[in-house]
Amino acid sequence: MTQSFIPTVRTLMGPGPSDVNPRILNAMAKPTIGHLDPEFIRLMDEIKGMLQYAFQTKNQLTIPVSAPGSAGMETCFVNLVEPGDKVIVLQNGVFGGRQADNVRRFGGEAIVVEQEWGRAIDPAALEATLKEHGDAKIVSFVHAETSTGAQSDAKTICEIAARHGCLTIVDCVTSLGGSEVALDAWGADAAYSGTQKCLSCAPGLSPVSFNDRAVEAIKNRKTQVASWFLDLNLVMGYWGEGQTRAYHHTAPVNALYGLHEALVILEEEGLEQSWQRHIDNHNALKAGLEALGLTFIVPESERLVQLNAVSIPEGVDEAAVRKQLLTQYNLEIGAGLGSLAGKVWRIGLMGYASNPKNVLLCVNALESVLSQYNAHINKGVATAAIAAAYQ
Amino acid sequence: MTQSFIPTVRTLMGPGPSDVNPRILNAMAKPTIGHLDPEFIRLMDEIKGMLQYAFQTKNQLTIPVSAPGSAGMETCFVNLVEPGDKVIVLQNGVFGGRQADNVRRFGGEAIVVEQEWGRAIDPAALEATLKEHGDAKIVSFVHAETSTGAQSDAKTICEIAARHGCLTIVDCVTSLGGSEVALDAWGADAAYSGTQKCLSCAPGLSPVSFNDRAVEAIKNRKTQVASWFLDLNLVMGYWGEGQTRAYHHTAPVNALYGLHEALVILEEEGLEQSWQRHIDNHNALKAGLEALGLTFIVPESERLVQLNAVSIPEGVDEAAVRKQLLTQYNLEIGAGLGSLAGKVWRIGLMGYASNPKNVLLCVNALESVLSQYNAHINKGVATAAIAAAYQ
Numbered sequence: 001m002t003q004s005f006i007p008t009v010r011t012l013m014g015p016g017p018s019d020v021n022p023r024i025l026n027a028m029a030k031p032t033i034g035h036l037d038p039e040f041i042r043l044m045d046e047i048k049g050m051l052q053y054a055f056q057t058k059n060q061l062t063i064p065v066s067a068p069g070s071a072g073m074e075t076c077f078v079n080l081v082e083p084g085d086k087v088i089v090l091q092n093g094v095f096g097g098r099q100a101d102n103v104r105r106f107g108g109e110a111i112v113v114e115q116e117w118g119r120a121i122d123p124a125a126l127e128a129t130l131k132e133h134g135d136a137k138i139v140s141f142v143h144a145e146t147s148t149g150a151q152s153d154a155k156t157i158c159e160i161a162a163r164h165g166c167l168t169i170v171d172c173v174t175s176l177g178g179s180e181v182a183l184d185a186w187g188a189d190a191a192y193s194g195t196q197k198c199l200s201c202a203p204g205l206s207p208v209s210f211n212d213r214a215v216e217a218i219k220n221r222k223t224q225v226a227s228w229f230l231d232l233n234l235v236m237g238y239w240g241e242g243q244t245r246a247y248h249h250t251a252p253v254n255a256l257y258g259l260h261e262a263l264v265i266l267e268e269e270g271l272e273q274s275w276q277r278h279i280d281n282h283n284a285l286k287a288g289l290e291a292l293g294l295t296f297i298v299p300e301s302e303r304l305v306q307l308n309a310v311s312i313p314e315g316v317d318e319a320a321v322r323k324q325l326l327t328q329y330n331l332e333i334g335a336g337l338g339s340l341a342g343k344v345w346r347i348g349l350m351g352y353a354s355n356p357k358n359v360l361l362c363v364n365a366l367e368s369v370l371s372q373y374n375a376h377i378n379k380g381v382a383t384a385a386i387a388a389a390y391q
Numbered sequence: 392m393t394q395s396f397i398p399t400v401r402t403l404m405g406p407g408p409s410d411v412n413p414r415i416l417n418a419m420a421k422p423t424i425g426h427l428d429p430e431f432i433r434l435m436d437e438i439k440g441m442l443q444y445a446f447q448t449k450n451q452l453t454i455p456v457s458a459p460g461s462a463g464m465e466t467c468f469v470n471l472v473e474p475g476d477k478v479i480v481l482q483n484g485v486f487g488g489r490q491a492d493n494v495r496r497f498g499g500e501a502i503v504v505e506q507e508w509g510r511a512i513d514p515a516a517l518e519a520t521l522k523e524h525g526d527a528k529i530v531s532f533v534h535a536e537t538s539t540g541a542q543s544d545a546k547t548i549c550e551i552a553a554r555h556g557c558l559t560i561v562d563c564v565t566s567l568g569g570s571e572v573a574l575d576a577w578g579a580d581a582a583y584s585g586t587q588k589c590l591s592c593a594p595g596l597s598p599v600s601f602n603d604r605a606v607e608a609i610k611n612r613k614t615q616v617a618s619w620f621l622d623l624n625l626v627m628g629y630w631g632e633g634q635t636r637a638y639h640h641t642a643p644v645n646a647l648y649g650l651h652e653a654l655v656i657l658e659e660e661g662l663e664q665s666w667q668r669h670i671d672n673h674n675a676l677k678a679g680l681e682a683l684g685l686t687f688i689v690p691e692s693e694r695l696v697q698l699n700a701v702s703i704p705e706g707v708d709e710a711a712v713r714k715q716l717l718t719q720y721n722l723e724i725g726a727g728l729g730s731l732a733g734k735v736w737r738i739g740l741m742g743y744a745s746n747p748k749n750v751l752l753c754v755n756a757l758e759s760v761l762s763q764y765n766a767h768i769n770k771g772v773a774t775a776a777i778a779a780a781y782q
């Protein structure tokens with residue numbers, strides 16, 4: 001007979017999921033109501049409103065897709081890409097590659113502009129590509145590359161794309177709530193995110209937002225969307241206004257309770273305050289890690305504050321260190337992904353997990369474990385460096 | 392400032408979601424762990440094993456898709472249907488129609504065999520269709536039609552399909568856990584279900600199962616699967632055996648805690664005992680509803696025990712009755728769907744919600760409210776009929 005599952009309590013400082021605020025865990029345990037209940041309709045409306053705040057947009061079509069972030073990505077591509085469409089994908093990490101894969105699966109032609117991993121996207125590369133491919137319909141890129149810890153200039157990229165008449169699809173999975181996302185100010189046409197990063201929710205939902213230009217493109221498609229579950233023409237009927245709602249699929253009610261509470265918490269703190277908190281804790285973590293002698297792979301001006309990729313000291317078995325952190329301190333940090341596998345650790349300071357306690361724990365746990373592995377690090381200086389950074 | 396959402400406590404006796412066992416709600420509130428954590432790998436393995444028990448199958452590829460039931464449906468169709476494939480869809484309700492829509496979206500040709508709504512599928516109609524369409528690759532149908540309350544003979548349908556060399560896709564959304572599902576004994580090749588019906592979980596996950604023949608078909612596709620999120624060639628790598636797991640998407644950790652607990656509860660009760668409980672409570676509900684004078688739309692031998700569709704008495708405003716049940720008794724029952732909209736109520740007795748307390752509440756609440764609407768019903772006799780049925 002299988003026993004009930006009782007998870008060990010971890011501190012989640014990887015690339016996500018990040019630690020979930022207990023208020024959100026409690027919200028998910030509230031009794032389930034029907035997905036057509038009038039109270040549920042109110043829940044949906046409030047979530048839409050708060051997501052508009054988080055994305056800094058007036059876009060009517062701002063909703064959570066009922067599945068994880070990669071389904072949010074797919075929602076953008078399957079609805080906007082039609083067979084034969086040319087899509088310029090600016091790739092500077094793993095998740096840009098996934099965008100290109102999406103384009104191809106929906107019959108589009110992906111023009112992949114390879115950028116250096118660990119760097120922001122170079123807007124000049126987009127300008128040059130658009131000169132060559134004047135018939136491109138869409139430009140897609142990742143605002144905050146979770147695989148490398150680099151942040152790109154979304155506003156400039158969206159402006160260039162718009163000037164050439166292209167729609168933009170922006171991956172905001174790791175940025176939403178943790179650093180400035182401003183869809184309307186950017187002029188972004190479509191964006192997707194996840195709940196398990198800086199919103200500190202459990203994984204499983206993907207907030208998306210589409211402006212009128214994107215909605216028009218979807219409504220005027222020449223071909224049917226190659227998905228029933230993610231077809232926004234149907235989903236819009238369900239997440240529409242007031243009494244016009246038509247049953248589409250059964251929404252994940254309890255997961256939405258959690259997202260609602262996460263967004264209430266974000267409202268309470270305030271977006272700008274949340275961004276500043278992520279900056280402050282990043283600066284302290286940086287001070288601590290650099291005091292140990294660890295180095296960031298991303299140039300300072302292009303770094304994400306919520307996801308810190310650092311090189312692994314020479315001669316260290318990186319997997320053994322992560323395992324030790326997990327077993328001894330119940331602390332999870334992330335491994336490298338794609339071409340950075342085995343070369344970096346990825347340390348997240350996302351949402352609820354972005355706090356001084358975690359900064360102190362992570363840096364000192366690393367000092368302790370790296371000492372056991374005889375890594376050449378500076379001992380006994382990190383805590384003071386962190387303290388100084390917070391002053 | 393938006394306030395935290397505190398749902399009213401309802402009794403969910405619609406077509407799903409059904410009432411969630413508090414043990415499952417508590418499980419979902421447990422602290423989130425990483426989706427690559429060794430403890431999470433154990434959770435995945437245990438869920439796979441318990442789902443094999445629920446589906447009565449040895450199929451290795453038996454997993455929960457990280458999205459609601461309609462994504463489970465899409466997982467079956469997007470992976471098994473290739474452009475040009477002929478798929479025979481046996482439709483006797485709303486959800487068969489959705490299967491046909493799926494077929495077309497993935498480039499297949501749907502041969503829809505229309506059956507009477509409210510009746511089981513006639514196997515002879517499949518025989519006849521297969522004689523005409525000997526080149527069909529797949530036969531799909533709904534085992535338990537949630538829109539009508541009819542149950543079909545899955546074993547016979549699968550046997551006919553196999554005899555003609557067709558793969559089968561079976562919708563077990565409403566049947567799994569509530570009435571006999573036996574994929575291996577049926578010879579079903581692919582099946583999908585949902586968590587919010589007879590498993591009494593929150594909505595948001597979709598258990599699916601594929602046998603070796605289906606897996607071979609997926610591996611030998613000539614075209615790439617038109618979805619990244621649902622491509623089983625990728626998902627298999629994540630839900631694979633032991634240490635070979637490759638990161639695909641971020642699994643909905645807390646929702647999986649809930650499913651795990653639901654399956655532990657099912658194991659504790661035993662599958663056969665759960666089926667019998669659903670039969671017993673259905674018989675009591677039937678006795679009570681018939682004592683009131685209400686009539687079922689499905690012939691007795693073809694009825695689902697977990698979803699009861701009854702005709703609306705003449706002159707009654709069906710929406711007003713449902714609203715009154717919800718506001719006065721916090722009781723949710725379901726409206727009709729598709730061509731049955733406005734003609735029936737759908738009363739669920741699913742999973743945890745299939746119990747004598749709910750039977751008594753529902754029948755007597757209906758008596759109370761229908762009396763207010765001056766419907767011609769028999770008063771004061773339902774409780775005795777229910778009591779007799781339980782004896």
